[in-house]
Amino acid sequence: MERKIRVLVAKPGLDGHDRGAKVIARSLRDAGMEVIYTGLRQTPEQIVSASVQEDVDVIAMSILSGAHNHLFPRVMELLKDKGVDDVLVVGGGVIPDEDIPGLKAAGIAAVFTPGSATTDIIEFIKNNLKRRE
Amino acid sequence: MDDSAVSAERVRSGDIRATARLISMIEREEPSRLAVLKALHAYGGGAHVVGITGPPGAGKSTLTDKLVAELRGRGRRVAVLAVDPSSPFTGGAILGDRIRMQRHATDEGVYIRSLATRGHLGGLSRSASEAVRVLDAAGYDDVIIETVGVGQSEVDIVRIADTVVLVSVPGLGDDIQAIKAGVMEIGDVFCVNKADKDGAERVVREIRAMLETAVLNGAATRFSALYTARAALAPASTDPATIESARDSLRDSLRGGAMEQGAFHHIAAQAPGHPNLEIPPVVCTVAETGQGIVELVNEIKTHEAALAATGFLRSRREANLAWELGRGAAERVLSALERDERKETMSELARAVLDKRIDYYDALDTLEKALTRY
């Protein structure tokens, strides 16, 4: 059977709306992916536990509150603690250019800022999965 | 982690990554899953499998979240399989049940897994029952399966669950859409959620009236069999004359149109414990606030206890397994028929039927004979 791409879409941090995350979730679904949507105000611990239980290929996080420099690397750290090294992690939201290199160094594979086309996100995911059949 | 790293030992030892990956292998129908499933076969059998079903938006996920909390409070380890439909157009899916349950994400005694139907015909039922067996063998005490609708779902919940909770809500229109004929009889426990809204009592009354009618007509075989047995355990008034007159007056009041609320119970009280006068429980809940949840869990657990005490647990599981075996065998036959030379046999038979050399039923007989030789 065709390999389905499973993506956990999560909103870490305290900002209170998830319109952007929902748009991404729908685009990923329309691209044939299975999207596990976890809702607002997720802690890094919740995101990582859910991603393990759901056995996802990708974690896509979006953040608007400015806490990305703390929360994104924390997710990477928790994944590492659990020995998970085959999940592609991408981030998005309002993230200043100067923060991007640091996030990439922490293991976030790509950072998509508000201008990014959803087709770019889809392409990036399809081309950079860490698991192959 | 590689698929090849998944083993029965890791699943049994509580390794969530191994359990989660095994469920992915089941979803992908990976042949390599079979060795692990076979090794797990020796374990499990103790989990109580609870199906939560009803129309979209009824509050099934919210209820499940509350059930998990209540069961955790009772010291039980709980697994949830939440099933949502895949888009028939793109094959993708948004699986949103988990949103309502995320507070349990970091509780080590809870495992939550979202499954998409993936457009299988019957395939998801197999995947879901395999996943249930894995979670059972992994040591979860309760496995809850949330499925949308009844008859709209690819998961035949009745074939998997020990206890089916049928959820309905007020405001779905004049008739109780979730509880139409033929659907009602799969419920072991009935839940009217959103009891904070107008019309909840009416829904309860309608469900009760339908159940009572069904029980009287002997139509609701699945639950009436259990309740018959359960009632037999209780000290019962078995004076045949009392019972017959009770049933007669009950029939009359039903025939007379709208039955007064409580009339059934009034009559039933004249023949306490009479099997044909037992109906499944109907519980009102407000999932959002947790109201009625303790009672709902009590009814679910009472049902389990009744199943166990009457021997119905075993016979229900046996019937389900026999059904599943039949399905499995049919699938094997179908795939055998689709292999090259047999496909040719079918084409030949089709030509013979088209040319009127033989009829359709002769062709089927020939095929059946050929099959028994394989």
Ligand SMILES: Nc1nc2c(ncn2[C@@H]2O[C@H](COP(=O)(O)OP(=O)(O)O)[C@@H](O)[C@H]2O)c(=O)[nH]1
């Ligand atoms: N008023 C009211 N709303 C509820 C209740 N339970 C759930 N809801 C809401 O109903 C909507 C659907 O709930 P959900 O659990 O996702 O339903 P599901 O589709 O059956 O899983 C959500 O907005 C819930 O907050 C309840 O008891 N009362």
Ligand SMILES: [Mg+2]
């Ligand atoms: Mg739901």
